[in-house]
Amino acid sequence: MSKRLFSVLVLIFLAGGIFIFPALPVLSVSNRKKTSQRFYSMNGFRNGFAISYTHSVNKGRVKDFYKSKGRKLVCGRTVFVSYGAGIPEPQEMPGAVFKSTDEGYEISNINRTVDKLVMAVGIVANHAFSIQDKNGKSTDYFLADFFEPQTSIVFQIKNVSIADYIFHHIK
Template sequence: MKKVIKISLIIVIFCCLVAAVFFSPVINVLSIKSRKCQPQLFYSIEGYSKGFVISYTHSVNKGRVHDFYKHTEDDNIELYKTSFVSYGAGIPEPEETPGAVFSVTQDSYVIENLNRIVPRLVMAVGLTARHTIVFDTSFTIGSKEFILTDYFEPQTSIILEYKKVSLYSYLKHEMK
């Protein structure tokens, strides 16, 4: 009888440990969710660990813009670099940000050291803008781009933020 109780106790403890690991918020992710429609929620571990790049077609000059983000030590979002093919309304001027560095490459203009920090990024998914996200700031040709209109309706207001989630929640909402 003692042996049965001991085995039962071990099984209960094991199940509790598994449940704790599975349901405790321990995984750092980039969370992307609709502001109004809660089921529209996606997570990326790479978006947290490697940063992310949001790209879009500029509404005025029609060129592609790439904004580079990473997490800060206190899990805020930092816009640290932008690249674009032509100036247009809303493109930052290097002089606006102390320490920003402007450079010209073969195929784009780049502003680095922007150091713009926000607790979360709120944006509207555009149809004409063709918003995409890449979960890696190396952003090279062939990087896996996720087209945001494949996940959210055009004009949906979305929130990007860093958070901790459980393994269960991550597996349920992983962006694929």
């Protein structure tokens, strides 16, 4: 085998490996039973994300804010428009801070850490996924646009290949 052919084959192998090897950390949102239904967010991994929904008891809108910490998800704060049944009490969470803001009521410093977040896409809840870009502009995606209502979905930090990311990412 000539040196030139060997070099070309090595380059092709390396280039293929870059596109196939799962080395890109992202926030993955996937159907728990049908993992082929999924999307990835680089900004969700880097800048954090929020999940908003209509509360089942008091019918107010709630927004939970998450950040990634290594391969874990950390809920740092929650904001809600009405306080009442079904809303956690700050004293139930050691170190949490309750305050009233222009957005509504906020409990911060929650620091609830999970390996993955499993939830069902709600019909009445109208779940939305929000991410911010590097300029602070927020984009909302309604989960029912990606998954059937009542589908069990998983939010988690994963390493994926560049090719997988290209075919399944959201902007």
